[in-house]
Amino acid sequence: MERFEIDNTPMFMQFFTVLSAAVTTYYFSEIDPNLRPINVPTPQLLPEYDFVIVGAGSAGNVLANRLTEISNWTVLLLESGGDETIISDVPMMSYNMWFTDQDWNYSTVAQANACGNLGGACYWPRGHVVGGSSTLNDFAFTRGNRLDYDGWAAMGNTGWGYLNVLPYFLRSEDEQDPSVRGSPYHGIGGPMTVNLSPFQSPLASAYVSAGGEIGYETNLDVDGQTQVGFSLLRGTIRNGWRCSTGVGYLRPIRNRTNINVALRAFVTQVNINPQTRIATGVTFTRDGATHSVNARREVILSAGSINSAKLLLLSGVGPADHLQSLGIPLIQNSSVGNNLHDHVAIPLLFSTTQNVTINWQETFFNNTAIQDFAQNHMGPFTSMIGLEAVAFMYNENPPVNPGVPDMQILFSNYDPFNQNQQIFAIVPWYLHPTSRGTVRLASTDPTAPPLIDPQYLATQNDIANGMQVIRNGFSVANTSALLQFGTQFLSSMYAPLCGAFPGTLTDAYVSCLLHNFTTTVYHPVGTCKMGPSSDPTAVVNPRLQVYGVQNLRVIDAGVMPVVVSGNTNAPTIMIAEMASDFIKQDYGFPPDPIPSLSPNIQA
Structure with missing residues (x-):
C-alpha cells in the first residue's frame, strides 16, 4: 500500500476518449460550456466590488449565490483553479483527479505516529477547482450529531445549536431518496441534490445487513432522529452525475449581472490597512501579472481550512512569534492555524471469491458500461467511487455517550490502487480525536505549500480509540453477511510493514496497522476557530468576523x-x-426564508 499514482496510462487515456465521445453524443448538455460559470477576463474586472470572495469551493459558491440575490450588491468570486470537467462530473472518476491540477496535492510534515507507509508524510487531497473539495470528495453527505452543534453553542457560539442550524441544512438540500424524502429532517428543492447512487453492487445490502448481525439498527436515516446504525450511503449525486457546489450553486447564477467569476486567479494576500486594521481588498496573480481589487464592504475567505489560514498568516494575522520569525508585519496576534484536526482512518482491504466488486478491467473497459452511463445515466460510472454504505457505531460497549456515535465506517466495493482484483474496503475511523495540530507558513512565498502538521495520534486517547476502531472493523467483516462472498483479509497488502497476519488481532499487529496505514478522511477543520470574545483561541466570532480586523470574515x-x-x-x-444570512442582516437586508421545523423535531 504505497503511494500510487492514479492510472493515466495510454490505455486509460483511450478509455477517457471513448467516454468523452459517448457523453458528447448522448448527453451534451452536461458538458455544454453555456451552462458553466462565465470566466471573466482580467481587463473586464471592476476595480472594486461590494464583496470579494476568495475560493469557489464548498462555501464560496454558496455565498456567491446568496449574496448576489441582493441585486445592487456586486460580488467578485476568485478561484485559483479551473472549471470542472467530465472527469470531475463522473462520480466514479474522483480518484483520477488526484495528482492533477484540480488538486492542491498537499502532504503533511512527517508524522511520528501515522502514515508510516508514506514515510510519515500523509497525502492530503484538497480541491483546486470550481466546487473545491465538493468536486474532489467522496460524495458522502452526512451532517453529524445533534449534540455536535449544541456543543458549539455551549462553547459560547450563540445561534449555532442544532435547532438553529437544522433549517439551513434543509434549505441547502434537495433530497431524492424515496426512503427519506418527505421526512421532517430533510429538505426538498434546495441547490444540492442528494440521493443514492443508481448503481448498487451485491455488497451494498450485505454491508447494511452486517450491522444487524452485530446488534445495530439497519436501514435508518443517519441524518434523522437517530444517528447510530447502518444505512445505504446518500451523497451529492444528480441524475447519475456529481452535484458539487459548482453544479448546485454557481452554474445556475451564471447570467446574473452582479457577479464576476475569475478562474486561475491566485490570491496572495488580504490587503489590510495597518493603522485602521480594516480589510480593503486582496492582491492576486493571474496570467503572469499581479493585480489588486478593492472590497467596499467585505473580504470573505472561503479557501478552506488550509488556505484560508495560510492567507491570514501571509497577511499579518496569526501567532506573533511565527509571523515575526518570517519578517511579516503583525496586524493582529491571533491563533490562526492552531486547532487543526481531522478524522484519520485505517482502510481494511478484503478480497472476495465472487465477482461482486468494481474494477477497471472487468467493469469499465467495456462499451456497455460506457454507453449505459452516457445514454441512461446508469451503471458503475454512477457509483460514488464504490462507496455504498455507512455505519455510525459505538467504539466502546457500553457506549460512553448513548446516542452519540464515536466511530464511523464507510464501505467501498472499489480499490483504485488494485484495479483488477475483487476487493472491497471497510474504512473505519474514530469520530472525536483529541490530537491538535497546526498550519504554518514555510516561507513568505505565497506559492510555497504550507507546513501542515495535524499531529495525528499524538494522544493516548486517539491511539487507544484508533486501535479499537480497527478491531470493530474486523468484527463487521466477520459477519455471515460478508463472509458469504468468500471474504478474506488481504493481509499481503500489509505484510511488507506488519509481517504475516497472525490470525488474531494482537496488540502489536493492530498497532502496526494503525501507525503505518493511516489516511486522512479529508475532514480538516478548526484552523480559524469560531468562538466568543472571551475565548483567546478563537479567530472569528460567532458571526464569522475575524477578531481584530474589520470587514474580514472566514467562512x-x-x-x-x-x-x-x-x-x-x-x-x-x-x-x-x-453566514449569508448573517451578512444580509448586518447590512439591513432580510435573510432568505428558511424551512420551518416540525414540532416533532422541536420536542
Missing part, C-alpha cells in the same frame, strides 16, 4: 471549533448558508 470548515461526528461537506455548506 469555511476552518471555523468549526470541533469536528462534527460525520462528514464535513454538508456542515460546510450549512455554515455558508447561515
Whole structure:
C-alpha cells in the first residue's frame, strides 16, 4: 500500500476518449460550456466590488449565490483553479483527479505516529477547482450529531445549536431518496441534490445487513432522529452525475449581472490597512501579472481550512512569534492555524471469491458500461467511487455517550490502487480525536505549500480509540453477511510493514496497522476557530468576523471549533448558508426564508 499514482496510462487515456465521445453524443448538455460559470477576463474586472470572495469551493459558491440575490450588491468570486470537467462530473472518476491540477496535492510534515507507509508524510487531497473539495470528495453527505452543534453553542457560539442550524441544512438540500424524502429532517428543492447512487453492487445490502448481525439498527436515516446504525450511503449525486457546489450553486447564477467569476486567479494576500486594521481588498496573480481589487464592504475567505489560514498568516494575522520569525508585519496576534484536526482512518482491504466488486478491467473497459452511463445515466460510472454504505457505531460497549456515535465506517466495493482484483474496503475511523495540530507558513512565498502538521495520534486517547476502531472493523467483516462472498483479509497488502497476519488481532499487529496505514478522511477543520470574545483561541466570532480586523470574515470548515461526528461537506455548506444570512442582516437586508421545523423535531 504505497503511494500510487492514479492510472493515466495510454490505455486509460483511450478509455477517457471513448467516454468523452459517448457523453458528447448522448448527453451534451452536461458538458455544454453555456451552462458553466462565465470566466471573466482580467481587463473586464471592476476595480472594486461590494464583496470579494476568495475560493469557489464548498462555501464560496454558496455565498456567491446568496449574496448576489441582493441585486445592487456586486460580488467578485476568485478561484485559483479551473472549471470542472467530465472527469470531475463522473462520480466514479474522483480518484483520477488526484495528482492533477484540480488538486492542491498537499502532504503533511512527517508524522511520528501515522502514515508510516508514506514515510510519515500523509497525502492530503484538497480541491483546486470550481466546487473545491465538493468536486474532489467522496460524495458522502452526512451532517453529524445533534449534540455536535449544541456543543458549539455551549462553547459560547450563540445561534449555532442544532435547532438553529437544522433549517439551513434543509434549505441547502434537495433530497431524492424515496426512503427519506418527505421526512421532517430533510429538505426538498434546495441547490444540492442528494440521493443514492443508481448503481448498487451485491455488497451494498450485505454491508447494511452486517450491522444487524452485530446488534445495530439497519436501514435508518443517519441524518434523522437517530444517528447510530447502518444505512445505504446518500451523497451529492444528480441524475447519475456529481452535484458539487459548482453544479448546485454557481452554474445556475451564471447570467446574473452582479457577479464576476475569475478562474486561475491566485490570491496572495488580504490587503489590510495597518493603522485602521480594516480589510480593503486582496492582491492576486493571474496570467503572469499581479493585480489588486478593492472590497467596499467585505473580504470573505472561503479557501478552506488550509488556505484560508495560510492567507491570514501571509497577511499579518496569526501567532506573533511565527509571523515575526518570517519578517511579516503583525496586524493582529491571533491563533490562526492552531486547532487543526481531522478524522484519520485505517482502510481494511478484503478480497472476495465472487465477482461482486468494481474494477477497471472487468467493469469499465467495456462499451456497455460506457454507453449505459452516457445514454441512461446508469451503471458503475454512477457509483460514488464504490462507496455504498455507512455505519455510525459505538467504539466502546457500553457506549460512553448513548446516542452519540464515536466511530464511523464507510464501505467501498472499489480499490483504485488494485484495479483488477475483487476487493472491497471497510474504512473505519474514530469520530472525536483529541490530537491538535497546526498550519504554518514555510516561507513568505505565497506559492510555497504550507507546513501542515495535524499531529495525528499524538494522544493516548486517539491511539487507544484508533486501535479499537480497527478491531470493530474486523468484527463487521466477520459477519455471515460478508463472509458469504468468500471474504478474506488481504493481509499481503500489509505484510511488507506488519509481517504475516497472525490470525488474531494482537496488540502489536493492530498497532502496526494503525501507525503505518493511516489516511486522512479529508475532514480538516478548526484552523480559524469560531468562538466568543472571551475565548483567546478563537479567530472569528460567532458571526464569522475575524477578531481584530474589520470587514474580514472566514467562512469555511476552518471555523468549526470541533469536528462534527460525520462528514464535513454538508456542515460546510450549512455554515455558508447561515453566514449569508448573517451578512444580509448586518447590512439591513432580510435573510432568505428558511424551512420551518416540525414540532416533532422541536420536542
